[in-house]
Amino acid sequence: MNLVSAGISGFALGGSLIIAIGAQNAFILRQGLIRSHVFILCLICALADAVLIAAGVGGLGTIVSQSPVLISVVTIGGAIFLGTYAVMAFRRALNPAAMVAGAPEGMALKPAVLTCLAFTFLNPHVYLDTVVLLGSLSAAFEGAERTAYGAGAATASFVWFFGLGYGARFLAPLFGRPAAWRVLDVLIGVVMSLLALGLVVSFLRGQ
Template sequence: MLTAAIAGFFLGASLIIAIGAQNAFILRQGLLRSHVFVLCLICAAADAVLIAAGVAGLGTLVSRSPMLITIVTLGGAVFLAAYGFKAFRRAMQPHSLVENRENAMPLKAAIATCLAFTFLNPHVYLDTVLLLGSLSAAYEGWARVAYGAGAAIASFVWFFALGYGARLLQPVFAKPAAWRVLDLIIGIVMSLLALSLLMHFVNGG
């Protein structure tokens, strides 16, 4: 069981550490020290639920629902493109850390944005439900549960480390120029993700 848990942990970590929409959002919120605990908890808990669903066999159902995949793909592309546009607009008029904190999202808006990043992204389902779920088939019984638990723990460790570790970079982001660079990177990441979703849709999945 321990071996299965460790395998799940490292595979889960390898899937979520790559730069993506969720990570970019949590990094920015962490720098602002804005609703960090709630947002990290939402991301990690959502991953845990999706991982559990994948381990339980939901991946097969999702893969056989082209309508669901289409809705999530197009919705995700629109959302990511809109957020990327907002990031580019912020980059044109960067603010200091204090000014950005004063203009931070209210809690409800931050939660809604976080949920959109989580569930309007087909890659989340591909990684957590389909990939992790299919690989869990190599284990049986409690070993399979341990595998899923290890992957879920990796999500909790990563998101909370990213959210609270971001404050170590605050001296760098005391200047508006650093925020310009960050928002440009976020804008590029979001735009590329939106484009990849559209290309995925056009090419028929």
């Protein structure tokens, strides 16, 4: 297998893992709709994925998969954080405001960055997808091909997050009404709640 094929394989697998309705994607979508700190938040998500993918391809996946204590800590922390954010989303849904794209509403930069980092690193599925799964599958490649595979997967993250963040503005006309924001926040709240519940169930089953 040549470098191009390895890169395409990494891109396809990486893309299939991140293109899903999840906490991180929901957050980026909402920030993209209000055009708040879009570039820095997309960059954080993409770079975090790239670092974790590199770690997995480099062999860290084996260590993480064999550390139940680490997985448990991240699982509990992630469930608490997602549950809290779900409550915040439901509260916003009760009092929606018609947001105009490009207006300054939303989080300040520091809390937005911290929230983005929490969504990224307090989600055990991030480690399972990028470090463990992508890392373990990289064993099928050697040398430069493994590097190309990892680069392809990381590129998929950059394409997805920046596409999601900046593509969200095309939905801005729809979100000129309070009802649209209510629906979005309810959906975000449901997604966060289900993810938090899933983490709790996963933790209990592992005990």
